[in-house]
Amino acid sequence: MNYQEFARTIGLIKEQDEWRDRCLNLIASENVQSKKVRAVAGSDFVHRYAEGHPGERYYKGTRYIDDIESNVKRDLKKLFNCKHTEVRPISGTNSNEAIFSKFVNAGDVVMANSTPGGGHISHHRMGALGKFTKNIIDIPLSEDGYHVDLDKAKFLIQSTKPAVIVLGKSLFLFPEPVKEISDICSEEGTRVIYDAAHVLGLIAGKRFQDPLSEGALLITASTHKTYFGPQRGVIISNMDDALWRKVDRGAFPGSSSNHHLGTLAQMALCTCEFVKFGEAYADQIIRNAKALGVALDKQGFTVEAKAFGFTESHQVAVNVKAHGGGSHVSNLLEENDIILNMNMLPHEPLKNHDNPEGLRIGTPEMTRFGMKEPEMERIAALMKECVIDGKTVKDEVNKFRADYQVVKYSFDEEDASLSSDP
Numbered sequence: 001m002n003y004q005e006f007a008r009t010i011g012l013i014k015e016q017d018e019w020r021d022r023c024l025n026l027i028a029s030e031n032v033q034s035k036k037v038r039a040v041a042g043s044d045f046v047h048r049y050a051e052g053h054p055g056e057r058y059y060k061g062t063r064y065i066d067d068i069e070s071n072v073k074r075d076l077k078k079l080f081n082c083k084h085t086e087v088r089p090i091s092g093t094n095s096n097e098a099i100f101s102k103f104v105n106a107g108d109v110v111m112a113n114s115t116p117g118g119g120h121i122s123h124h125r126m127g128a129l130g131k132f133t134k135n136i137i138d139i140p141l142s143e144d145g146y147h148v149d150l151d152k153a154k155f156l157i158q159s160t161k162p163a164v165i166v167l168g169k170s171l172f173l174f175p176e177p178v179k180e181i182s183d184i185c186s187e188e189g190t191r192v193i194y195d196a197a198h199v200l201g202l203i204a205g206k207r208f209q210d211p212l213s214e215g216a217l218l219i220t221a222s223t224h225k226t227y228f229g230p231q232r233g234v235i236i237s238n239m240d241d242a243l244w245r246k247v248d249r250g251a252f253p254g255s256s257s258n259h260h261l262g263t264l265a266q267m268a269l270c271t272c273e274f275v276k277f278g279e280a281y282a283d284q285i286i287r288n289a290k291a292l293g294v295a296l297d298k299q300g301f302t303v304e305a306k307a308f309g310f311t312e313s314h315q316v317a318v319n320v321k322a323h324g325g326g327s328h329v330s331n332l333l334e335e336n337d338i339i340l341n342m343n344m345l346p347h348e349p350l351k352n353h354d355n356p357e358g359l360r361i362g363t364p365e366m367t368r369f370g371m372k373e374p375e376m377e378r379i380a381a382l383m384k385e386c387v388i389d390g391k392t393v394k395d396e397v398n399k400f401r402a403d404y405q406v407v408k409y410s411f412d413e414e415d416a417s418l419s420s421d422p
């Protein structure tokens, strides 16, 4: 019986692999690793512990991870032009918790993006931030819902004196006004934290904003959305060494013990890829998102932020209320092997949570499989046929996707070119 269950689970894993290879994956928070990075997921490191820092471990047997961890920190410092990197958090939420645990005290006011405004659950009363204070106020947004209302923000910061402001979000179409907010905050002693979970790869690829040089004290992030690594977290900063010791303690023992050496080794590999291919990759991700926005608009969808060119990031937001709402439409698309998620839009009340009006569509994964602007037009046309015309497009989706199976912006291709196969 146990073996049957084992075999059944192996079967489910295989089905998942095969299914997602046939799908158009448009979840904005997901990406794929190259074949080579994926291949080391079964290394001996997945069994090991290495608490502490390279050369100062609480465990024995760490000589190789010491080298790998030192090297990835060195490479990340170059990539982000920063003084400090913390690579031990095992997720973006874990990175946020490490920071909140050291910079937010009970009762402190913290300002963050609301859920409809695009904020993440870890910035919420019910998430990581809520463990340290319940006094969380929303960053005020302008009428369009996708930009900060700076006058209102200034008034709120001056009148409530937050300990921390968390910029960055999950529905993230345009850069945050880091410089303007940092200038206001420096007068009030408010620390500016930038959550780059979604846009880390765009920042590393130098196609978005540079939050540290614009005034943010530190950046927290996931490593697997626009940055094409394994599922982990990272913290980077140029803060002074004394303050950085707090971050260090927040990461270990504050928010993690074992820091999952298997994925850390993968992080080191994908960072080598990012150093080489990251700028071209980030460039194409954004081109694709813009092209998708334009194409969906032409196909008759209500694409958000049209007045601002739809997007400057890897995401496009679409209002599908007229087509039955985000839940219905995302289910319909999934039946046709187009995978994306429903999302609240900034004007919506919280009660819409289970069937919001919006869809959030992301281009990182399909870009990594080599799709460009013409393929975005094809995706928009398939979505129109499915959602607006009510047609079944699954076979067409599967046929289309079959031509995009090789992970680009990776060293996988270097091997292909060296191969003697015709």
Ligand SMILES: Cc1ncc(COP(=O)(O)O)c(C=O)c1O
Binding pocket: 029, 091, 092, 093, 094, 096, 119, 120, 122, 168, 169, 170, 195, 197, 198, 221, 222, 223, 232, 233
């Ligand atoms: C803005 C933001 N912060 C943090 C996270 C959490 O990242 P993780 O899933 O790596 O914990 C997310 C996840 O989507 C996010 O969108």
